[in-house]
Amino acid sequence: MYNRIVDMYTLSEENYLKTIYRLAQADGKITPTAIAESLGNNPASVVDMIRKLSEKQLIEYDKKKGVKLTAQGLKDAVLIVRRHRLWEVFLLEKLGYHWDEIHDIAEELEHINNDTLADRLDKFLGFPEYDPHGDPIPKANGKMAKPYSVTLAAMKAGSTCEVAAVRDTSSAFLQYLAKLNIGIGTKIQLIEKISFDNSLVISINGKEHTTVSQKFGDNILIE
Amino acid sequence: MYNRIVDMYTLSEENYLKTIYRLAQADGKITPTAIAESLGNNPASVVDMIRKLSEKQLIEYDKKKGVKLTAQGLKDAVLIVRRHRLWEVFLLEKLGYHWDEIHDIAEELEHINNDTLADRLDKFLGFPEYDPHGDPIPKANGKMAKPYSVTLAAMKAGSTCEVAAVRDTSSAFLQYLAKLNIGIGTKIQLIEKISFDNSLVISINGKEHTTVSQKFGDNILIE
DNA sequence: AAATAAAATTAGGTTTGACTAATTTTATTT
DNA sequence: AAATAAAATTAGTCAAACCTAATTTTATTT
Ligand SMILES: [Mn+2]
Ligand SMILES: [Mn+2]
Ligand SMILES: [Mn+2]
Ligand SMILES: [Mn+2]
Numbered sequence: 001m002y003n004r005i006v007d008m009y010t011l012s013e014e015n016y017l018k019t020i021y022r023l024a025q026a027d028g029k030i031t032p033t034a035i036a037e038s039l040g041n042n043p044a045s046v047v048d049m050i051r052k053l054s055e056k057q058l059i060e061y062d063k064k065k066g067v068k069l070t071a072q073g074l075k076d077a078v079l080i081v082r083r084h085r086l087w088e089v090f091l092l093e094k095l096g097y098h099w100d101e102i103h104d105i106a107e108e109l110e111h112i113n114n115d116t117l118a119d120r121l122d123k124f125l126g127f128p129e130y131d132p133h134g135d136p137i138p139k140a141n142g143k144m145a146k147p148y149s150v151t152l153a154a155m156k157a158g159s160t161c162e163v164a165a166v167r168d169t170s171s172a173f174l175q176y177l178a179k180l181n182i183g184i185g186t187k188i189q190l191i192e193k194i195s196f197d198n199s200l201v202i203s204i205n206g207k208e209h210t211t212v213s214q215k216f217g218d219n220i221l222i223e
Numbered sequence: 224m225y226n227r228i229v230d231m232y233t234l235s236e237e238n239y240l241k242t243i244y245r246l247a248q249a250d251g252k253i254t255p256t257a258i259a260e261s262l263g264n265n266p267a268s269v270v271d272m273i274r275k276l277s278e279k280q281l282i283e284y285d286k287k288k289g290v291k292l293t294a295q296g297l298k299d300a301v302l303i304v305r306r307h308r309l310w311e312v313f314l315l316e317k318l319g320y321h322w323d324e325i326h327d328i329a330e331e332l333e334h335i336n337n338d339t340l341a342d343r344l345d346k347f348l349g350f351p352e353y354d355p356h357g358d359p360i361p362k363a364n365g366k367m368a369k370p371y372s373v374t375l376a377a378m379k380a381g382s383t384c385e386v387a388a389v390r391d392t393s394s395a396f397l398q399y400l401a402k403l404n405i406g407i408g409t410k411i412q413l414i415e416k417i418s419f420d421n422s423l424v425i426s427i428n429g430k431e432h433t434t435v436s437q438k439f440g441d442n443i444l445i446e
Numbered sequence: 447a448a449a450t451a452a453a454a455t456t457a458g459g460t461t462t463g464a465c466t467a468a469t470t471t472t473a474t475t476t
Numbered sequence: 477a478a479a480t481a482a483a484a485t486t487a488g489t490c491a492a493a494c495c496t497a498a499t500t501t502t503a504t505t506t
Pocket of ligand 3: 238329330331333334
């Protein structure tokens with residue numbers, strides 16, 4: 001049995017695959033508009049690419065069900081995500097970048113492909129399980145740990161948790177976290193939920209209380 | 224005084240700059256045909272790009288004198304070369320690639336740019352002076368050691384040398400060298416030059432004699 | 447100096463992946 | 477159910493970076 005010849009996708013095709021993969025992690029159907037927003041492209045352009053990727057059998061598009069990755073598309077998307085997250089670990093751990101600087105560089109590095117590059121990098125980094133934002137790194141076979149999914153905002157008042165991952169990886173959010181001294185592994189106690197607007201009063205690493213928004217709490221994933 | 228906004232060149236522009244830089248190291252004028260051959264493109268396409276790069280003031284083209292990099296073009300080309308050679312060191316030393324596998328991957332990595340990436344990589348690698356093929360690595364300011372230029376073929380019979388660099392970095396040549404147990408630092412004694420075709424009878428690391436072609440000798444640079 | 451060959455250039459075309467503007471389809475309000 | 481709004485799609489355009497084929501310029505032979 002012959003394997004498809006894969007992995008000679010264009011940069012754009014790869015970015016679309018990865019975006020569709022990411023949108024598929026959330027709930028709801030994947031529409032041209034959603035993809036367009038996510039990539040900062042025009043929906044008309046997305047429709048073109050949907051056609052192209054459908055012809056290549058990497059996705060299936062049904063008006064009702066939206067866009068879905070095929071088995072092949074999923075396999076390929078996961079490998080791009082693997083490369084992205086491995087490079088993020090490299091940039092942070094080996095080159096000393098801060099966690100708010102690595103995403104954009106990894107966005108380019110992820111497209112460099114070579115039979116063994118990801119696997120060698122993986123080995124060099126000591127086979128990390130999670131990237132610097134707490135996202136699981138797919139193994140060469142596509143398997144990976146289940147992503148964290150419980151948010152700080154969903155916790156009940158009084159309980160304590162440990163930060164496992166961040167959902168939003170924008171500089172704005174990550175720099176705000178840095179200012180608050182919050183990183184992966186930080187212990188947070190939820191003191192009180194303000195019922196008016198769901199603001200959260202928290203204690204960071206046992207320090208004095210701080211108030212953060214619901215949006216903030218929605219973007220912190222806990223163990 | 225304002226600096227030009229640089230470093231947002233396309234992949235193609237960067238590859239042209241680097242090729243022109245490389246051709247400038249050799250002697251003779253740089254013609255559209257030479258660039259075309261070097262890049263595997265059609266001369267007509269090269270003429271297009273010569274126009275584009277001229278407009279951007281990265282090169283100057285004179286029918287008589289051929290293509291020349293401007294001060295700005297040279298500066299930028301050298302930084303691309305810097306990235307290329309640093310990544311080659313990384314791939315060999317950190318990821319364990321063989322020296323005949325690294326060029327093609329570096330050919331892609333060199334285009335990834337970020338204010339501090341090259342400098343951080345440089346530091347991480349311990350500020351290497353030479354890449355795995357013996358080519359000097361430009362510093363952030365553009366300065367670099369003088370490239371090796373004396374060839375094995377130019378040596379006089381009887382003398383001994385140490386391999387400092389290879390001129391040809393094709394897999395074919397590098398694998399041949401590996402088979403002969405020749406690498407950077409290998410000691411070679413030139414036993415005899417066959418006057419008929421300039422073949423070279425050499426002794427590698429003091430071992431028994433081997434005969435190699437003039438072309439071979441032209442592509443080995445010595446200390 | 448002609449003739450010929452080689453190199454450079456022009457003209458026109460293709461593909462990829464964007465775009466805008468117009469239209470059609472689908473969903474939401476009233 | 478009609479009206480309206482939103483989303484999806486089509487049609488046509490554009491720039492980048494390549495190409496081929498034809499032409500012009502330059503270099504080399506005879
Ligand atoms: Mn990307
Ligand atoms: Mn990440
Ligand atoms: Mn390159
Ligand atoms: Mn090299």
